[in-house]
Amino acid sequence: MKALVKEQAGPGLTLTEVPEPSVGPHDVLIKVLRTGICGTDLHIHAYDGWAQRAVRTPLVPGHEFVGEVVGTGADVAEVAVGDLVSGEGHLVCGTCRNCLAGRRHLCRATVGLGVGRDGAFAEYVSLPASNVWVHRTPVDLDVAAIFDPFGNxxxxxxxxxxxxxDVLITGAGPIGIMAAAVVRHAGARNVVVTDVSEPRLELARKVGAGLALDVSARTIEEGQRELGLREGFDVGLEMSGRPEALREMVANMTHGGRIAMLGLPTEEFPVDFARIVTSMLTLKGIYGREMFETWYSMSVLLEGGLDLTPVITGRYSYRDFDDAFAEAAAGTGGKVVLDWTA
Structure with a gap:
């Protein structure tokens, strides 16, 4: 089968032929239809410091996908050939305390699809049936391909x-934009999104952000005054991983405010913990999705009319992967999707 492979240490990927993945008794074989390009894939493509520590070559990257089940292991009962599926890219041990308690997203032995094992940038991918989400209702293929980041x-x-x-979202990358759409759909009063990229801020406006703020030109405090907020934001979603973003968020929260942090910093940075203590703020780290409560919520949100199509700004054949990765790395648009049928 054809696959994009990180063949050796160094930048770039190679489109080449590799064997089809094996299928164990608890696994399913999936014919890949679409894949999304993630920030993790960009790290692997560039082979930066993180990738050098995290991956071993050769590797087929990719963990955002939708496909059709074409084969199942002998012990698989809940997934059938012909099902349209996406995949949970965190493969867990199933035996640790958290897994046994149903908190699989907290498994300390998690292995990442397309990072710790071959992934979905290929014509076929194999996954344990327990990691497969079957789309029981109609869903756009491009949207189904980005269920993984949508889940984040x-x-x-x-x-x-x-x-x-009143919700403040720092970072208008694709996940920040999707988060803006979700909180607006879920009933937030004011949704403010910050970034320094005007194209991305425009995407945030399209999905329902009441104020998309270029923080290279205006402060969050000025945005508060524009909206008439007297006490600060109730909920903060930190999506950028930037130290200045978290510091500004902390400074603009109401007392008792709550902050969920998904943005992954590249290095340690100082935080005003005196402000966090005296303002009685709650900080919660987020990594991945809750298996599978988040997936259920995703499907229900789409059934309820949430529209994610504006978030997808690039569509390419897998053969044009170099152009697709270039657009994704530019950091000015939304999600980029590869079509494995074209």
Whole structure:
């Protein structure tokens, strides 16, 4: 089968032929239809410091996908050939304390699809049936391909109640934009999104952000005054991983405010913990999705009319992967999707 492979240490990927993945008794074989390009894939493509530590070559990257089940292992009963599926990219041990308690997203032995094992940038991918989400209702293929990052957005956005609340989102990358759409759909009063990229801020406006703020030109405090907020934001969603973003968020929260942090910093940075203590703020780290409560919420949100199509700004054949990765790396648009049928 054809696959994009990180063949050796160094930048770039190679489109080449590799064997089809094996299928164990508890696994399913999936014919890949679409894949999304994630920030993790960009790290692997560039082979930066993180990738050098995290991956071993050769590797087929990719963990955002939708496909059709074409084969099942002997012990698989809940997934059938012909099902349209996406996949949970965190493969867990199933035996640790958290897994046994049903908190699989907290498994300390998690292995990442497309990072710790071959992934979905290929014509076929194999996954344990327990990691497969079957789409029981119609869904756009491009949207189904980005269920993994959509899940990050939903997990973060719904970590705290948002009905009637004023929400600040720092970072208008694709997940931040999706989070803005989710909290607006879920009943937030004011949704403010910050970034320094005007194209991305425009995407945030399209999905329902009441104020999309270029923080290279205006402050969050100025945005508060424009909206008439007297006490600060109730809920903060930190999506950028930037130290200045978290510091500004902390400074603009109401007393008792709650912050969910998905953005992953590249290095340690100082935080005003005196402000966090005296303002009685709650900080919660988010990584991935809750299996599978978040996935259920995603499907229900789409059934309820949530529209994610504006978030997808690039569509390419897998053969044009170099152009697709270039657009994704530019950091000015939304999600980029590869079509494995074209």
């Amino acid at each position: 957005a939903v997990h973060t956005a719904l970590s705290f109640p948002v009905v009637g609340e």
